[in-house]
Amino acid sequence: MHTTDTLAPPPGFCAHDRKSPLTDPWEPLFARKTDRAVVLGLRAGPAHANSRGFVHGGLIGALADNAMGLSCARTTGHAGGFVTGAWCGDPECEAKVKAETKATIRYVPLEAKDPGAPCVVCGRPGVDEATWAIAY
Numbered sequence: 079m080h081t082t083d084t085l086a087p088p089p090g091f092c093a094h095d096r097k098s099p100l101t102d103p104w105e106p107l108f109a110r111k112t113d114r115a116v117v118l119g120l121r122a123g124p125a126h127a128n129s130r131g132f133v134h135g136g137l138i139g140a141l142a143d144n145a146m147g148l149s150c151a152r153t154t155g156h157a158g159g160f161v162t163g164a165w166c167g168d169p170e171c172e173a174k175v176k177a178e179t180k181a182t183i184r185y186v187p188l189e190a191k192d193p194g195a196p197c198v199v200c201g202r203p204g205v206d207e208a209t210w211a212i213a214y
């Protein structure tokens with residue numbers, strides 16, 4: 079009798095090491111990495127299917143988004159990620175960060191965690207805590 083270990087990576091793949099709450103229910107996910115791309119894969123089963131038994135388009139879209147971001151990071155050399163810091167609220171400070179790093183503000187919480195902390199750009203008192211990231 080032949081059985082397939084559905085938890086083991088297929089040939090050429092390894093376990094995908096970038097976990098997220100969105101993709102946790104779809105595990106195990108697998109990755110094949112080259113110098114220019116990250117290819118993601120999974121062994122599709124009922125947990126990945128829509129009501130007609132096909133792999134759900136939302137799953138495919140989410141994994142494509144994940145793979146494209148990781149591939150862009152490999153190609154451009156940017157590690158990606160998010161940076162959080164105090165921001166004075168001045169659009170000129172936001173523009174300066176963008177000009178120097180290509181990162182733009184992705185998130186500002188409804189309530190600042192540390193109001194008055196010095197802006198990471200100009201040093202004036204911060205009014206918000208901003209999270210910057212580079213879009214791919």
Ligand SMILES: [Zn+2]
Nearest residue numbers: 166171197200
């Ligand atoms: Zn500032």
